[in-house]
Amino acid sequence: MGLRRYFKYFLLVSVLVIITVSVLFFQKKEATKQQAASDLISYSFQVRPILSDKCFACHGPDAKKREANLRLDMAESAYARLKDGKGFAIVPGNPEASEVYKRITSTLPDYQMPTPESHLGLLNDSEIGLLKKWIQQGGKYEQHWAFTAPKQNPLPEVSKKDWAKNEIDHFTLSKMEEVGLEPNEEATKEQLLKRLSIDLTGLAPSLALQRKFAADDSEKAYERMVDELIAQQSYGEKMAVHWLDVARFADSYGYQNDDVRTQWPWRDWVIHAFNRNMPYDQFLTWQLAGDMLPNASKEQILATAFLRNHKYTEEDGVIPEEYRIEYHLDKTKTFSSGLLGLTVECAQCHDHKYDPISQEDYYRLFAFFNNSKEKGFEGSAGSGPAKTPVLTISNADVKNLLSFVNSRDTAKIVLSVMGENDTPRPTHILNRGVYDAPGKVVTPSGLKAVMKFDTVKYPQNRLGLAKWTVSKDNPLTARVFVNQIWQEIFGRGLVKSTGDFGMQGELPTHPALLDWLAVDFMKHNWDIKRLVKQMVTSATYRQSSMQTNEKREKDPDNIYLSRMDRSRVPAEFVRDIVLSTSGLLNHEIGGASVKPYQPKGIWEATTANRGSLTKYVQDQGGQLYRRGLYTFIKLTLPPPAMIIFDGSNRDHCEVKRQKTNTPLQALVMLNDPTVLEASRVLAEQTSFRKNSTEDNIRELFQRIVCRSPSTTDVKLLVEYYDQELNRFSKDKKKAERVLNVGDYVHEARVNESQAAAWMRVINTLYNMEETITKS
Structure with missing residues (x-):
């Protein structure tokens, strides 16, 4: 029995040893494979940027500047025998036999590349090493990263797993660890709430909301606040601004x-x-082709107004065909830039110099819009409220079908929408892009460089284009939208060039994260609220915006996301913060645009004294206090205060606003009637409160700046209030003049000296940079 028992133990130990050895072997093999994969040089992400910077000026897509008939952006040219018959630019696997490698390592001025006279500068050792290793590995060219289908790879391994709140954090932390950065600590609850409220609603959090969040110490407090803000109607208003x-x-x-x-x-x-x-996907389909859906509803047709928002001429003497073409060129640009993130318009006059998009490709895309019923000219100014084809919305429609339309009166509403001709209009390639130089006739098709347009699956009309666009096989649509939302929340897209995912666009800082989010977005039914929630519940988003010297030196632009972005809020939300914190905001959703305070005379200086917009007629009452997105935008003169704060002028598709800091912005906050009126209204209300000066200041500071003031803050503001109160008490007429601003009714029996002093304090709070900054 002892021998038999020994034999069993021997077998058991042997099996365990074999299993252990096998596991270790396969782990080592997998680790070796992963190491080999990580050592593999990527043409798209590592090699092409070097070639583009140093080589493409003479050996790239531009035929007019090309030297030696050599293109280094195309494999077949790079591998082919050189023009002089002496060797090859790239010999896969053999750098020493490759003319490219020999010339970038040469010190002979007549032989080295780039040439001294090109002023492009020589390659550094790191760049030379990358090119050498790439050639050694076979010198393989790859399809442009944005034209390959996104893949949802496993989450990266990170050392601080406890830091991650969701999948996003694995990707961002992995990048931080690669470059030796640590994530910031979590922002304070006050900072988080203000950040969240601005990102999800475009409004500062109310005092009640601030107190509610401060009192909730549960683990789910933050997530509950995210859900509460996303559920508010103001969420839709905030999201609409970018669109x-x-x-x-x-x-x-x-x-x-x-x-x-x-x-x-x-x-x-x-x-x-x-x-x-x-x-x-439905949101896009309705806007591109809602009118072509089976038994299209009025709501679906209304959505197609998206394509009709471009400029229209009303000037006598124009050539209708010229402008009809112009309108469809605009639609093509809006579709390609806004939805696909490509500079397709570059191919209007000639083949695209950098992206694989020919002029024929461009006009095949243009053809989808060229069959619209709209005309190039319908008459001079004042001839009608909308351009053919139109949709008429009646009171019955608003009551029964389109209850979300905020119609304030009983008049019918007429707006421009899409509509197709019964007989397809032929589309020509336009020589040099000119309307009266038609060439070859082409049929509608999606961009073949992006994805094949299968005419069996997709009809050759706008509905087919919509289906092609929102196909889960389309490599761009989800990526582009995810990147736009990331930009709105984090201040900068994962692809910085938001409207250019092409060859000349920026490479993604976190390509694996962008792909993971794009695939996840499509897997979960293109759910926008879920996508937004993913981003704002991540540990990456919750970080403090504090910047250390080390982070400033290693990552000045914060591309590795080791802190949160700190930036001024968009133009519309500057107005919204002032109105909401003062209590003036009119929370009405939707409706016709309004005309708030505006400097006198500027409209009149930009009109031809024709049409209904010759003079600026300011609105009255509650319409003066609507949110910024409802402000009337006249294309020939957009709202000046918003333009000063980098608002879009809306004359073309814009996916990314510029960010500037100018003295004019400070002057707006100091002198704009809306800011002054908000300060006055809140000041008059404050003057009636029985609280101490210190308590009033603490509450005003919390309401406007959205954090508790420091002892120093309170001391300075108390001193300022006392100083101003003393000054206005001695000169009550001056107090009257200070308070004489805005149309909002004055509080009865107000102490004018106190109110004017409080107005000065409140206006100071509005002029704090922190008030209109998301940190």
Whole structure:
């Protein structure tokens, strides 16, 4: 029995040893494979940027500047025998036999590349090493990264697993660890709430909301606040602002003879679509081809106003065909830049110099829009409220079908929408892009460089284009939208060039994260609210915006996301913060655009004295206190205060606003009637409170700046209030003049000296950089 027992133990130990050895072997093999994969040089992400910077000027896509008939951006040219018959630019596997390698390592001025006279500068040792290793590995060219289908690879391994709140954090932390950066600690609850409220609603959090969040110490407090803010109607208003930029939404037709247009019901629909969380694929389909869906409803047709938001001429003497073509060129640009993130318009006059898009490709895309019923000219200013084809919305429609449309009166609403000709209009390639130089006839098709347009699956009309666009096989649509939302929340896209995912665009800072999010977005039914929640619940988003010297030196642009972005809020939200914190904000959702305070005379200086927009007629009452996205945008003169704060002028598709800091912005905050009136109204209300000066200041500071003031803050503001109160008590007429601003009714029996002093304090708070900054 002892021998038999020994034999069993021997077998058991042997099996365990074999299993252990096998596991270790396969782990080592897998580790070796992963190491080999990590050592593999990528043409798209490592090699092409070097070639583009140093070589493509003479050996790239531009035929007019090309030397030696050599293109280093194409494998077949790079591998082919050189023009002089002496060797090859790239010999896969053999750098020493490759002319490229020999010339970039040469010190002979007549032989080395780049040439001294090109002033491009020599390659450094790191760049030379990368090119050498790439050639050794076979010198393989790859399809452009944005034209390959995104893949959802496993999450990266990180050392601080406890830091991660969700999948996003694995990708960002992995990058931080690669470059030796540590994530910031979590921001304070006050900072987080203000950040969240601005990102999800565009408004500062109310005092009640601040107190509610401060009192909730549970683990789920933050997530509950995210859900509460996303559920508010103001979420749709905030999300709509970016889409209005993409759609070049405005309230006038543009050009010199500018007149009012009535596209605002489409804006109401966009707000409604975001609030009810319409899936993004449906959101796009309706806007591109809602009129072509089976038994299309009025709501689906209304959505197509997206394509009709471009400028229209109302000037006599124009050539209708020229402008009809111009309108469809605009649609093509809006589609390609806003939805696909490509500079397709570069191919209007000739083949694209950098991206694989020919002029024929461009006009095949243009052909989808060229069959619209719209005309190039319908008459001079004042001839009608909308351009053919139109959608008429009646009171019955608002009551029964389109309840989200905020119609304030009983008049019918007419707006421009899409409609197809029964007989397809032939589309020509236009020589040099000129309307009266037609060439070859082409049929509609999606961009073949992006994805094949299968005419069996996709009809050759706008509905087919919509289906091609939102196909889960399309490598761009989800990536581009995810990147736009990331930009809105984090201040900078994972691809910095938001409107250019092409060859000349920026490479993604976190390509694996972008792909993971794009695939996850599509897997979960293109759910926009879920995508937004993913981002704002990540540990990456919750970080403090504090910047250390080390982080400033290693990562000045914060591309590795080891801190949160700190930036001024968009133009519309500057106004919204002032109105909401003062209590003046009119929370009405939707409706026609409004005309708040504006400097006198500037409209009159930009009109031809024709049409209904010759003079600026300011609104009255509650319309003066609507949110920024409802401000009337005249294309020939957008709202000046918003333009000063980098608002979009809306004359073309815009996916990314510029960010500037100028003295004019400070002057607006000091002198704008809305800011002064908000300060006055809140000051008059404050003057009636029985609290101490210190308590009033603490509450005002919390309300406007959205954090508790420090002892120093309170001391300075108390001293300032006492100083101003003393000054106004001695000169009550001056107090009257200070308070004489804005149309909002004054509080009865107000102590003017106290109110004027409080107005000075409140105006100071509005002029603090922190007030209109998301940190």
